[in-house]
Amino acid sequence: MSAQLAQYLLTGLTVGAIYALVALGFAIIYNASHVINFAQGEFVMIGGMATVSLANAGLPLLVAIPVAVLTAAAVGVALAKFAVEPARGASVVTLIIITIGASILLRGLATLVWDKKLHALQPFSGDQPIAIAGATILPQSLWVLGVTLAIVLLLGWFFGRTLTGKAMLATSHNPLAAQLCGVNVRFVLLLSFGLSASLGAIAGILIAPITLTSWDVGVMLGLKGFAAAILGGLGSGTGAVVGGLLLGIAESLGAGYVSSAYKDAIAFVIILAVLFFKPSGLFGKKSAERV
Amino acid sequence: MLGTGDSLLEVGGLTSHYGRIQALKGLDLAVREGELVALVGANGAGKTTLLRTLSGVQPASGGRVTFAGEDITHERADRRVKRGIVQVPEGRQVFGPLSVEDNLRLGGYTRPRAESDAGLERVYAMFPALKERRRQAAGTLSGGQQQMLAMGRALMAKPRLLLLDEPSMGLAPRLVEEIFATVRSLKQAHTTIFLVDQNARAALSVADRGYVLETGRIVLAGTGSELLGNELVKAAYLGL
Numbered sequence A: 001m002s003a004q005l006a007q008y009l010l011t012g013l014t015v016g017a018i019y020a021l022v023a024l025g026f027a028i029i030y031n032a033s034h035v036i037n038f039a040q041g042e043f044v045m046i047g048g049m050a051t052v053s054l055a056n057a058g059l060p061l062l063v064a065i066p067v068a069v070l071t072a073a074a075v076g077v078a079l080a081k082f083a084v085e086p087a088r089g090a091s092v093v094t095l096i097i098i099t100i101g102a103s104i105l106l107r108g109l110a111t112l113v114w115d116k117k118l119h120a121l122q123p124f125s126g127d128q129p130i131a132i133a134g135a136t137i138l139p140q141s142l143w144v145l146g147v148t149l150a151i152v153l154l155l156g157w158f159f160g161r162t163l164t165g166k167a168m169l170a171t172s173h174n175p176l177a178a179q180l181c182g183v184n185v186r187f188v189l190l191l192s193f194g195l196s197a198s199l200g201a202i203a204g205i206l207i208a209p210i211t212l213t214s215w216d217v218g219v220m221l222g223l224k225g226f227a228a229a230i231l232g233g234l235g236s237g238t239g240a241v242v243g244g245l246l247l248g249i250a251e252s253l254g255a256g257y258v259s260s261a262y263k264d265a266i267a268f269v270i271i272l273a274v275l276f277f278k279p280s281g282l283f284g285k286k287s288a289e290r291v
Numbered sequence B: 001m002l003g004t005g006d007s008l009l010e011v012g013g014l015t016s017h018y019g020r021i022q023a024l025k026g027l028d029l030a031v032r033e034g035e036l037v038a039l040v041g042a043n044g045a046g047k048t049t050l051l052r053t054l055s056g057v058q059p060a061s062g063g064r065v066t067f068a069g070e071d072i073t074h075e076r077a078d079r080r081v082k083r084g085i086v087q088v089p090e091g092r093q094v095f096g097p098l099s100v101e102d103n104l105r106l107g108g109y110t111r112p113r114a115e116s117d118a119g120l121e122r123v124y125a126m127f128p129a130l131k132e133r134r135r136q137a138a139g140t141l142s143g144g145q146q147q148m149l150a151m152g153r154a155l156m157a158k159p160r161l162l163l164l165d166e167p168s169m170g171l172a173p174r175l176v177e178e179i180f181a182t183v184r185s186l187k188q189a190h191t192t193i194f195l196v197d198q199n200a201r202a203a204l205s206v207a208d209r210g211y212v213l214e215t216g217r218i219v220l221a222g223t224g225s226e227l228l229g230n231e232l233v234k235a236a237y238l239g240l
């Protein structure tokens, strides 16, 4: 493998891991409520921006990061409680419009609470590149990959081994039967938004030292995460991870071998191609409900 | 005969609507501890709506539901399960992609873990076919096995009142017999049961008492044998 290819793959995997985290957020909320949460990108923004401002206020990262994640989770729960839950029974399209409205509101609030500038977050453990197979990787990329891997394993354990996780899956398959088992489906909805918001925030914090962050960083990352979720099959956890990594690698190779001008277009080409050729995505259920 | 103070479940003047359509038009009924009460009625009479309203997954628009002396008319569905009102819904509604054992564990969602372990053994003893298929996805089971899974899942919640909605629907005669044998053995174990079934003869035969529901109203009530001997019931539901 050429050093150049290795470099593209490493870059692609790093960005792809971020897309995967955002896509997982889409999947969890979609499963719990059949809502496509277009405010998902704003959780990414809140995570990054809150961490930057807390760090600038003098808090160590070890404190700033958990506080930022909890802030995003609280915003996610509030979104579910005050915007999505009251509209229960509304059409899927209405719910999607609500989340789009929420994302505009959250971006506006971010410019008030913070500002419209670009911000840098210090890397977690320096910026001395590490050489691997002729390519180099930033320590921050290792953080991105490591934390993403840990989260994927944690989610696998949560949904595969705990009763609460299984209750969430059960609710997504059959909310009526879940209620008859004594599952509080309203709690499942709030939990799914809180969990998705946390994942988004973590993604935003991990990537901030590499790409900078700002009030509108969630727009593009949200769309990329959505593309990854569609590619993998909306609602599939495995699909979200594979879709994210594939999209990241495709972008990186496209930018390297074709032109970086087309980098962002790749996500949209993928969305269109998937919707056209295989609407259920790589790992999606065939009967998945489409908008 | 209704509303004797010692009833586990008491329903008074219960109404329920789907939009402007009124599906329940003021029902009165009662189920005493340890009793098996059957509800028969034609398709569309409102049997499922009644059970859904009792479980709290369909709102009551009027009237009162009392369970063990407490008003639960507007209580949340999951709280009612904790109280012991547990339903086996029409059409089984198993969690298809989840394993048989996960389905059962979810049945015990409101119970402590240790109780759930013991409950699992009891259900497997009752339905050995489920034990053999414990790791299989519930969606791959046959209709009869899915019905057993749905019953097992409900039993995991330790019901004080078990609501059964058409447990024999769509099953071959041999399996129908098996389901009714299960209902009988649950009754012998003093489970309080409210049974809805298309098979009016079988349902009224196992029941202590029964009600006949027509377009959202109770039109007849009596002991199982009284209803089996009733001319109206014979003509409308027993095909005699």
Ligand SMILES: Nc1ncnc2c1ncn2[C@@H]1O[C@H](COP(=O)(O)OP(=O)(O)O)[C@@H](O)[C@H]1O
Residues within 6 Å of the ligand: B018, B021, B023, B041, B042, B043, B044, B045, B046, B047, B048, B049, B050
């Ligand atoms: N989801 C629904 N929306 C509107 N009407 C309904 C709905 N479910 C049932 N109904 C109506 O309510 C009445 C009672 O239905 P149901 O309780 O399912 O009857 P049964 O279980 O006795 O066959 C019927 O007229 C049916 O058409």
Ligand SMILES: [Mg+2]
Residues within 6 Å of the ligand: B047, B048, B049, B090, B166
């Ligand atoms: Mg019915």
